[in-house]
Amino acid sequence: MEFDLRVSHRTHTMKTLLPALLSAGLAACSTFHDARFVPSPLEVKLEDSEVADFEGRALFTVRGVRRADRESARPAQVEVLMRFENSGAVPFALDAGSLQVSTGDLVTLPAGELVPQVPEPIAPGGTSEVAASFPLPAGKSFGDLDWSGLNLRLALRYAERRKVISANFERLLYYPYGYGYGPYWSFGWGVGAWGGHPYRTCPPLYGSPYIGSFRDY
Numbered sequence: 001m002e003f004d005l006r007v008s009h010r011t012h013t014m015k016t017l018l019p020a021l022l023s024a025g026l027a028a029c030s031t032f033h034d035a036r037f038v039p040s041p042l043e044v045k046l047e048d049s050e051v052a053d054f055e056g057r058a059l060f061t062v063r064g065v066r067r068a069d070r071e072s073a074r075p076a077q078v079e080v081l082m083r084f085e086n087s088g089a090v091p092f093a094l095d096a097g098s099l100q101v102s103t104g105d106l107v108t109l110p111a112g113e114l115v116p117q118v119p120e121p122i123a124p125g126g127t128s129e130v131a132a133s134f135p136l137p138a139g140k141s142f143g144d145l146d147w148s149g150l151n152l153r154l155a156l157r158y159a160e161r162r163k164v165i166s167a168n169f170e171r172l173l174y175y176p177y178g179y180g181y182g183p184y185w186s187f188g189w190g191v192g193a194w195g196g197h198p199y200r201t202c203p204p205l206y207g208s209p210y211i212g213s214f215r216d217y
Helices: 002-027
Strands: 036-038 042-047 055-066 077-086 100-103 108-110 127-135 149-158 161-172 189-196 206-213
Touching: 036 055, 042 161, 055 149, 055 161, 077 149, 108 127
Parallel strands: none
Antiparallel strands: 036 161, 042 055, 055 077, 077 127, 100 108, 100 149, 149 161, 189 206
8 A cells, every 4th residue: 555655646746747847848949940050150351452441340140040930921031140340441331132041952042021121331430230031932841951051142332342242151060969869768667757849840749658667768
């Protein structure tokens, strides 16, 4: 009878903890896919051998690949942050229509939303920060594309000239095999459940209850 009481206590404890664990797992579900890109930020020197007074730098950071939002009918999209600094004597401006991102399999994503929508020219000594999104093509999901690297392409206009800038990013892998889930081992005997998030899908959770000795998973 003492054994039954212990099992009952453990079962009650798991029934109490399991909903909390599931809620915590759902709360940890990111709005971004599991892809991070480096360098972050990437710096590009701005100069032109034929225009001595054109000088500055650009900083680019790939914020990530935001998941699709069904409620707003927004597709998955790459989000990029940009900062331009003019340290020369010639004003320059971002050519908003030139922005594009290409994936590792050479799928080109044209720019979607810009913030601000029409970036102002950057005066000497000035700076400008722009956020851009690049939606995935219709019918394509995150898993359909090669995210091993990204190429950002844009152009600046100044002194009746146009300068094209290209920046390359590589995907940062935390572990040699995805994110290093398993195998794990436990020893003992008990009643409970195990679970977690699938590698590329969030949600739902997966898992199964167990009764008896712990096992590899």
